[in-house]
Amino acid sequence: MASLAQELSAAAGAAFEAVGLEARFGDVRRSDKPELADFQCNGAMAAAKLAGRNPREIAGEIAAALKVHPLVLSAEVAGPGFINLRVSDGALSTRAEAVRGDAMAGAEKAADAQVTVIDFGGANVAKPMHVGHLRSAVIGDTLQRLLRFLGDTVISDVHLGDWGLQMGHLVTELEDEQPGLVYFDAGFTGPYPAQSPVTIEDLGRLYPQASNKAKADEARNERSQKAVAEMQAGRAGYRALLRHFIDVSVEALKVDYGFLNVSFDLWKGESDVDHLIADLVERFKTAGLAEQSDGAWIVHVAKESDKKEMPPVMLVNSRGGTGYHTTDLATIEDRMATLKPAPERMLYVVDQRQALHFEQVYRAAGLLGLIEEARLEHIGFGTVNGPDGKPFKTREGGVLRLADLNAMALDEATKKIEAAGKLPEDMGEDERLAVARQVAVAALRFSDLMNTRMTNYVFDLDRFTSFEGKTGPYLLYAAVRVKSVLRKAAEAGHLPGAVSVHEEAERALVLQLDGFGGALLGSREKRMPHILCEHLYSLAQAFSAFYGALPIASEPDAGKRASRLALADAVRHQLETGLGLLGITVPERM
């Protein structure tokens, strides 16, 4: 559904064209001077420069054309050539009703919907997730929700790290602890037991144990390397162990992701594309793209136009093993071959430090013709740092596990809810826990998503579990308050009716509602969830101001009351829809 801003832009664009100028100058935005105007158009000044004309004169012509538009109350030229627009109360009323009744809460689908794979999560087998994993999880999940909402066909894939040196560490360390297991008997012909010989706790212990030994002892490291090579070469016992490691890990990962409302369509991993690697490597060789260097097979991906040094892709290392360059390439091939419909775009929501890696992989994929390079996008993000500007560590110097962060947020939310004492006495324990979880998830997801994607940010536990100010719980609170007002009004027999906007607070609220679609499309185009966060926060603020300034359910005049209830309902609808895209659900009470 077209917004007022879009309709005005179209009208202004047509006016520019009518005087022989480009329609793009007609871009109309919310005014940054609410006391002067509802909307503004600044295009006359840029247009005047190009046309060599007087900007005020052009602005005057555009304003004159806009004055007769049905939505427009007034159109005036100010300063060097700003066009200030006021829309009529009737136009705002109609718009509010449209938002309230629209399945997309006033937004429009993207014009260029695409089949899009989103690769995010960054989880590894046997390694518990830490706070650094929060970003990829919530940014990726929000993008998948957002893109789906706007019409893209999305396939999400966790793309587990299950094929590297860590597997060698695990296998060898387990062999040291339990050498008698059948998995280590090269002569065993199977079948292997269905029950895993290790638990997630075992894995959490074995990995750091082995990793530390390997760092200190080169021979120990070599053993792990050798085990990886054997596993990759197909040693059955090792493969069977890998299957157990993955299954046990995925079960644990689903708990942490599930808490945060993060989900994936595919739980594939690097190991799933192993069968494609030999052929892929061969094709790079026969195409003349791969060459030998220092015992390894590499692919040169540098271009003449490069300003920076571009190291080659490591296709096969000097020990005959393959790393994540190769598995990433094989994964692209696998997705193109097996997913229906075939992907038109792939987004990788991974730490910005991987930028060079992805650029290399994308170039190599383009060279071999797996997919056009430009269809692969790295959605990088900054690291989560401690107060000292370095990657976050706990006071004890260790990393903070995501599971612990989740638990801390839940604990804070529980305390806060009890202190507020607004839940009904008869609410059961399960329901209270569910509300606490909703508040905790809102706090965690919003505090991450509100940050601009690219910048590093300082992790501050107090801020992540804070419930006041620009936080997820503030938004939930606003939404819950709307629901509460609507519920009580309905109980008293008062229902929303026709909208008739008059007051300043009402106008401001509708103008804010009008910006939803633009915020969504902007978030999608830039892959920046914080744009949506900003919109929803401003909407919650506008509602809170409206709520404070005017009676809603308690308004004595029946017509005004019905109108304000309808406005409140439009806000509820858009807030719930928008928060849903952030992976945040709204309780009935809190």
Place this chain on the structure above:
RNA sequence: GACUCCGUAGCUCAGCUGGAUAGAGCGCUCGCCUUCUAAGCGAGUGGUCGCAGGUUCAAAUCCUGCCGGGGUCGCCA
């Protein structure tokens, strides 16, 4: 050294396809619960937009150089 991200209020950050007195939150100071959830609202406090040039009628925004910080730069992923 090359490339990349960043430098805006005491703190954490928006704004950067150039536009009108640079915005939030936290903090601090006031005021507001006998009417709809005060996790709230209103008012105030607080800024040489890293520095220096340049382009422009107009620069936090574009260009150049410098200073400061994070990150990456072929066999862990």
